[in-house]
Structures are given as C-alpha cells and as structure tokens.
Amino acid sequence: MSTNAAPLVELRDLQKSFGGIKAVDHVNIDLKAGEVVGVLGHNGAGKSVLMKMLSGALQRDGGDIYINGEKAVINNPRDARRYNIETIYQTLALADNLDASSNLFLGREMVSATGLLDDNAMEAETRKIMHRLNPNFRRFHTPVSGLSGGQRQSVAIARAVYFNAKILIMDEPTAALGPHETQMVADLIQELKRSGIGIFLIDHDVHQVKNLCDRANVMKNGQLVGTVEVDKVSSDDLLGMIIAGKNPPSAIPGPGALA
Amino acid sequence: MTDTSTTASAPAKPRNIIASLELDTRLLGMIGAFIVICLVFNILTGGLLDGRFLTPRNIFNLTIQTASVAIMATGMVFIIVTRHIDLSVGSLLATCSAMMAMTQTVVTPEWLGLGLNHPATAPIAIGVGVLTGVLIGAFHGWIVGYLGVPAFIVTLGGLLVWRNVAWYLTTGQTIGPLDHNFTLFGGIDGTLGPTLSWGFGLIAVALAFYAMWRGRANKGAHEFPVKPLWAEAVLGALVAIAILGFVAILNAYEIPGPRLERLFEARGEVMPEGYTSGYGIPYSVLLLIAVAVVMTVVAQRTRLGRYIFATGGNPDAAELSGINTRLLTVKVFAIMGALCGLAGLVASARLSFHSNDIGTLDELRVIAAAVIGGTALSGGLGTIYGAILGALIMQSLQSGMAMVGVDAPFQNIVVGAVLVVAVLIDIIYRKRTGAKV
Numbered sequence: 001m002s003t004n005a006a007p008l009v010e011l012r013d014l015q016k017s018f019g020g021i022k023a024v025d026h027v028n029i030d031l032k033a034g035e036v037v038g039v040l041g042h043n044g045a046g047k048s049v050l051m052k053m054l055s056g057a058l059q060r061d062g063g064d065i066y067i068n069g070e071k072a073v074i075n076n077p078r079d080a081r082r083y084n085i086e087t088i089y090q091t092l093a094l095a096d097n098l099d100a101s102s103n104l105f106l107g108r109e110m111v112s113a114t115g116l117l118d119d120n121a122m123e124a125e126t127r128k129i130m131h132r133l134n135p136n137f138r139r140f141h142t143p144v145s146g147l148s149g150g151q152r153q154s155v156a157i158a159r160a161v162y163f164n165a166k167i168l169i170m171d172e173p174t175a176a177l178g179p180h181e182t183q184m185v186a187d188l189i190q191e192l193k194r195s196g197i198g199i200f201l202i203d204h205d206v207h208q209v210k211n212l213c214d215r216a217n218v219m220k221n222g223q224l225v226g227t228v229e230v231d232k233v234s235s236d237d238l239l240g241m242i243i244a245g246k247n248p249p250s251a252i253p254g255p256g257a258l259a
Numbered sequence: 260m261t262d263t264s265t266t267a268s269a270p271a272k273p274r275n276i277i278a279s280l281e282l283d284t285r286l287l288g289m290i291g292a293f294i295v296i297c298l299v300f301n302i303l304t305g306g307l308l309d310g311r312f313l314t315p316r317n318i319f320n321l322t323i324q325t326a327s328v329a330i331m332a333t334g335m336v337f338i339i340v341t342r343h344i345d346l347s348v349g350s351l352l353a354t355c356s357a358m359m360a361m362t363q364t365v366v367t368p369e370w371l372g373l374g375l376n377h378p379a380t381a382p383i384a385i386g387v388g389v390l391t392g393v394l395i396g397a398f399h400g401w402i403v404g405y406l407g408v409p410a411f412i413v414t415l416g417g418l419l420v421w422r423n424v425a426w427y428l429t430t431g432q433t434i435g436p437l438d439h440n441f442t443l444f445g446g447i448d449g450t451l452g453p454t455l456s457w458g459f460g461l462i463a464v465a466l467a468f469y470a471m472w473r474g475r476a477n478k479g480a481h482e483f484p485v486k487p488l489w490a491e492a493v494l495g496a497l498v499a500i501a502i503l504g505f506v507a508i509l510n511a512y513e514i515p516g517p518r519l520e521r522l523f524e525a526r527g528e529v530m531p532e533g534y535t536s537g538y539g540i541p542y543s544v545l546l547l548i549a550v551a552v553v554m555t556v557v558a559q560r561t562r563l564g565r566y567i568f569a570t571g572g573n574p575d576a577a578e579l580s581g582i583n584t585r586l587l588t589v590k591v592f593a594i595m596g597a598l599c600g601l602a603g604l605v606a607s608a609r610l611s612f613h614s615n616d617i618g619t620l621d622e623l624r625v626i627a628a629a630v631i632g633g634t635a636l637s638g639g640l641g642t643i644y645g646a647i648l649g650a651l652i653m654q655s656l657q658s659g660m661a662m663v664g665v666d667a668p669f670q671n672i673v674v675g676a677v678l679v680v681a682v683l684i685d686i687i688y689r690k691r692t693g694a695k696v
Contacts, residue, residue: 055579057579076581077578077579077580077581078581081581087579089579091575091576093573093575093576093579093580094573094576095568095569095570095572095573095576095577095639096572096573096639097568097569097571097572097573097639097640098565098568098569098572102565102569103576106565106569106576106577106580106582107566107577107580107581107582108581109562109565111562115561116556116560116561117559117560117561117562117565119560120477120478120480120481120483121481123481123483124481124483
C-alpha cells in the first residue's frame with residue numbers, strides 16, 4: 001500500500017449536539033484500506049453517534065468527511081451506500097419478519113424482466129454468500145426472528161459484504177454472541193480485512209480490540225482522547241484512556257491522528 | 260436467542276402430507292373454521308343435507324354481501340402491517356359514494372349534457388370516486404407520515420370529517436336512482452351469466468396451473484428443491500375443484516322465470532318454452548377477485564410490498580436500508596383510499612342509490628376482517644387472502660344468525676366475541692409455533 005495516497009476515510013472536525021449536550025465534539029479520525037480501526041469508550045462517549053454521521057443515519061452539525069481524499073456528501077443512508085459504506089448496527093437492523101435473503105437485499109431487491117421481485121435469484125445469491133461466510137447456515141426460509149444471534153450476525157455481515165462494502169462500520173458485532181460465534185465473527189473480520197476493506201470497529205471489549213484492530217481511537221464525553229497503535233500499548237493503557245482520559249506516551253497526536 | 264449455531268444443521272423434520280403440499284396451516288385452520296360455521300348453520304336451518312344456508316341462493320348472496328368489506332379489508336392489511344390503523348374507511352366510503360352519486364346525477368347530465376344511462380357516465384363516476392379516495396387517503400398518509408400525527412388520531416378525525424363531508428355534498432338526501440351501468444356492480448343485477456362464468460373459471464384454472472408450472476420451473480432453474488410431483492398434482496386438483504365448484508354453485512342459482520321473461524322482452528325476443536338460466540359470477544365478485552389478485556401480487560412480488568412488510572417488521576431497519584418510510588405511509592393510505600372508492604361503488608350500486616348512512620360502522624367490520632384473517636396489530640404479519648376469508652367468516656356469522664332467527668343484539672354480541680376469540684387462538688397458535696406475536 002502506498003503511504004502517500006489519501007486515507008480511505010478522513011473524519012474532520014465532526015460535531016453533533018443533542019439539545020445542549022455535545023455528543024460528538026470536534027472529532028478527527030482516519031481509516032486506511034485493509035485496516036481495522038477501533039473506536040472505544042464508555043456508553044455515551046459518542047462512538048455510535050460518530051459512526052452514524054458516517055453511515056448517514058444522523059446528519060452532522062459541522063465538520064467534513066473525505067473519502068479517498070475527496071469531500072463526500074452524506075446526508076442519509078442512501079448517500080452512504082453510494083460511497084460503498086455499509087453499516088452493521090448493534091441492533092443489526094434486520095426486519096425480523098422477513099427471511100435471510102429478503103433482509104440481505106432489503107432496499108436493493110433483484111427484479112426479473114417483468115419488474116416483479118425475483119425471489120429465487122435473490123435466494124440463490126444469498127446461498128452463495130452465506131456458504132462463504134457461514135457454511136453451516138441452512139435456514140433460508142425462516143424469518144430471521146427464528147435465527148440464533150450468530151446466524152443473525154452473519155446475515156447482517158453478508159448484507160454488507162455482498163454489496164461490495166469498501167468501508168464497513170461494525171457496532172459491537174460480538175456483544176450478543178457466545179464464545180464460539182465470537183470467534184466466527186473475528187475470523188470473518190480478518191478475512192474482510194485481507195480483501196482490502198477498511199473497517200471501523202466500535203467495541204467495549206479491550207481484548208477484542210487488541211486482537212482485531214490495527215489502531216484504536218478512544219472517546220470520552222464526545223471528545224477524542226487519543227489514537228494509539230494497539231501493538232504499542234497494553235490493555236491497561238487502553239483502559240486508562242477510556243476511564244481517565246489519559247493518553248500513554250506512544251499516543252499519536254492529532255488532527256487526523258495518522259502517524 | 261441461543262448462542263450456538265448448531266440449530267442451523269438440525270435434521271429436516273419428517274415430512275407429512277401437509278408439509279409436502281407446503282400449505283399454510285393457518286389458512287387451513289381458517290378454512291376449517293369457515294366450513295364448520297357453514298355446516299352448523301346449514302344444520303340449524305333445516306338439516307345437514309337440506310338446510311337453507313348452503314344453497315346456491317344463499318352462497319350467492321353471501322358473496323355479494325361480503326364484496327364491499329372484503330375489498331377494503333385487503334387495503335387494511337397493508338395499513339395494519341405497517342403498524343397503522345384506519346378508522347375512517349366507512350366514512351371515506353360514504354364520501355366516495357357521494358362523489359360518485361353526485362357525479363352521475365348532477366355533473367354528467369347537467370354539466371356535460373350526457374343523457375340517461377350514457378355509456379361514459381359510469382366510467383366517469385367510478386374514476387371520480389376512486390380519485391377522491393386516493394387523494395383523501397394520500398392526505399391522511401401525508402399527515403401520518405410527514406407530520407407525525409398518529410394514524411389513530413388522523414383517521415378518528417377523518418371518521419367524523421368525511422362522514423359529514425358526504426352529508427354536505429348530498430345535503431343529507433338519498434341520491435338515486437343511479438346509472439344503469441353503474442348499478443351492474445351491485446350484485447344481482449350484474450352477473451356474467453353461466454357461459455361466461457364457465458369461461459372465466461377455466462381461464463382462472465389455466466392461469467393457476469401456469470403459475471404453478473412457472474414457479475416449479477423457476478425453482479428448478481436455480482436447482483432448489485421442488486415439491487414432489489404428486490403433491491403438485493393434488494394441489495392443482497384442489498385449486499381446480501375450488502374454482503370450478505365456486506362457478507358451478509353461482510351458476511346453479513337460477514334466475515326466476517318472470518325475470519327471465521322480462522329480460523327477453525327487453526331484447527324484443529320471446530323466451531323459449533322451458534328456458535332456464537343461472538346468474539353466474541356477479542361483477543362485484545369479479546371486482547373483488549381482481550383486487551385480491553393485484554393486492555396479493557403487490558404484497559408478495561413487488562418492492563412496494565416487500566417494503567411494507569419490512570417497515571412493519573422493523574421500521575428502523577427499513578429506514579436504515581434506504582427505504583423512504585414516510586412516502587411509503589402515503590402510498591399505503593392512498594391504496595386504502597382507492598379501495599374505499601371501489602367499495603363505495605359496490606355498496607351504492609347494490610342499493611342502487613347513495614344514502615346518508617352508507618358504510619356506517621364498516622371501519623369496524625373491515626378491521627375485524629383483517630384481524631380475524633391473521634393480520635397482527637403489532638405489524639409485519641398479514642395476508643390478503645386471510646383478510647378476505649375473515650370478511651367472509653364475519654358475513655357468514657351475521658347472515659347465518661339472521662337466518663336462524665337470533666335476535667339482533669345477540670348477533671352483534673356473538674360477532675364481537677368471535678373477534679376476540681379468533682385473535683386469542685391466533686396468539687396461542689403463534690406462541691406454539693414459535694413465531695413472533
């Protein structure tokens with residue numbers, strides 16, 4: 001990867017307030033292709049709000065987003081999709097009453113020549129992508145409300161991967177999963193990373209972040225505490241940043257937080 | 260929620276007959292309940308074999324009495340699936356009916372100078388009625404979707420507003436008689452006749468077979484498992500028997516002799532000795548069938564339908580998937596309005612005049628039909644055929660009790676209790692089968 005190319009994503013000076021509360025306060029974060037960047041912090045630190053501005057679910061009050069060095073216009077989820085930004089929300093954003101393929105193609109259905117939905121073609125595509133991501137998955141005709149947490153997660157991830165996500169935002173992807181399924185998702189993240197996708201990983205779990213991320217950004221009270229390369233800090237350093245807002249010596253100075 | 264993925268590879272359940280046929284067990288339950296109701300009323304009106312309930316005449320009447328409510332119930336499915344409600348449909352029907360009645364008694368003869376029973380009168384009136392419904396429905400949907408007023412409130416207001424707009428339009432008078440071609444949609448005065456009914460039945464069977472064959476071929480092309488051939492054959496035979504049986508029953512209801520003679524006289528002919536003829540399928544029922552087919556295709560095979568169900572299942576997910584849920588609300592209420600226009604056509608044509616109280620309490624019948632038909636008020640679940648069957652069950656109960664001689668108050672008490680019990684059974688069934696309630 002050439003080092004002088006513009007980063008995949010540059011979040012610059014992003015701001016968002018709800019009433020008098022500054023949920024995100026002048027935050028700068030970067031993401032490169034093939035990189036997993038963690039966004040950490042307590043509940044209410046502003047992680048999800050920050051990511052929702054990138055995914056178009058929330059409109060920002062100020063600041064700019066650059067994709068591949070160019071200023072991006074993202075005002076709603078449809079805009080974000082045009083930049084190949086896909087989001088896996090903590091709630092998974094699945095319609096529980098629909099089956100896997102209806103959810104995978106929701107908003108981007110395949111239609112036949114008659115203009116009617118081509119459910120068979122969508123199911124065939126779903127079977128292909130699910131075979132790659134979760135070979136044990138068999139329940140293609142069950143509403144996703146009947147699936148296990150890991151199965152639901154794999155449907156949500158398949159949705160992002162199928163549509164050629166270049167930028168993937170994962171909001172606590174393993175929070176509701178058991179150890180076996182957590183490992184499955186971790187393997188999946190490694191595979192996506194190898195294929196050159198840039199991933200923002202929102203997480204509480206410091207060990208998870210140490211395992212999966214290249215760099216980590218810590219937020220507290222809506223502000224960016226600092227950015228670190230996870231190899232160069234200990235779990236305790238990260239906890240110190242989250243709890244006390246105290247940067248270790250190796251923290252990368254902003255703005256942009258890229259070395 | 261379990262935290263293992265082993266359930267994914269659970270062995271396939273042993274297949275029984277119903278599983279092989281891939282029939283909806285809920286639908287079977289409803290059809291079973293409907294058959295029981297019919298048999299009980301038949302026994303109570305004279306005995307299992309010679310009762311008065313399951314006669315061609317009564318079945319014919321049931322279908323034309325159900326048509327208006329059933330047409331609206333299909334639209335109510337979409338409304339309730341998207342987690343809304345529409346309390347204004349009875350009043351909206353009245354306003355559409357008033358618009359259609361005034362169009363054909365004032366606008367076309369006096370403003371446009373079209374003569375009595377001019378062929379253009381009925382299409383113009385129907386167009387005006389449906390357009391009225393679409394505009395009012397879209398207006399409701401806009402207030403709900405874009406201004407964020409709960410549908411319950413918007414349509415509760417609409418219930419009062421449109422009932423009295425209808426009153427104002429007609430100055431409270433009964434408007435009639437209506438155009439001859441218009442009243443053909445009322446039921447007994449407009450039927451296909453035996454020959455065309457058989458033709459319609461055969462075409463319907465052919466289309467059903469074609470759809471089944473296409474579905475099978477399409478699945479085969481993707482190498483998905485298909486039903487065993489015998490199951491396909493049994494299903495096809497059931498469909499053919501149902502369609503042709505329905506046509507046969509409606510054809511078996513014979514037009515009375517004097518009425519036939521008048522029909523021949525009107526054409527300047529003499530009726531041959533011993534000539535008899537059946538009514539066949541009423542136009543109002545044809546309209547209901549057309550509405551049912553279109554609404555089913557919309558629900559199952561179009562983006563609009565997929566988005567309606569996705570929004571009902573998880574509004575946030577739908578929004579995040581890029582679906583414009585506000586515009587969707589407008590569309591759903593506009594469809595409901597259009598169907599109120601069509602229902603107004605059937606209802607006023609059946610009376611052959613517009614009356615001030617037309618459609619009163621229809622909102623409750625329509626909601627009850629949709630809910631008995633399996634539409635969940637929590638959203639995301641419901642079927643078009645279920646709602647129509649629900650309307651049929653309600654109407655059968657009502658007219659069956661009237662035939663048996665149950666007092667009017669008890670009729671309503673029973674219908675109300677049935678509504679609650681039906682939903683209770685549905686909830687228990689869904690809990691048993693593990694589906695989300």
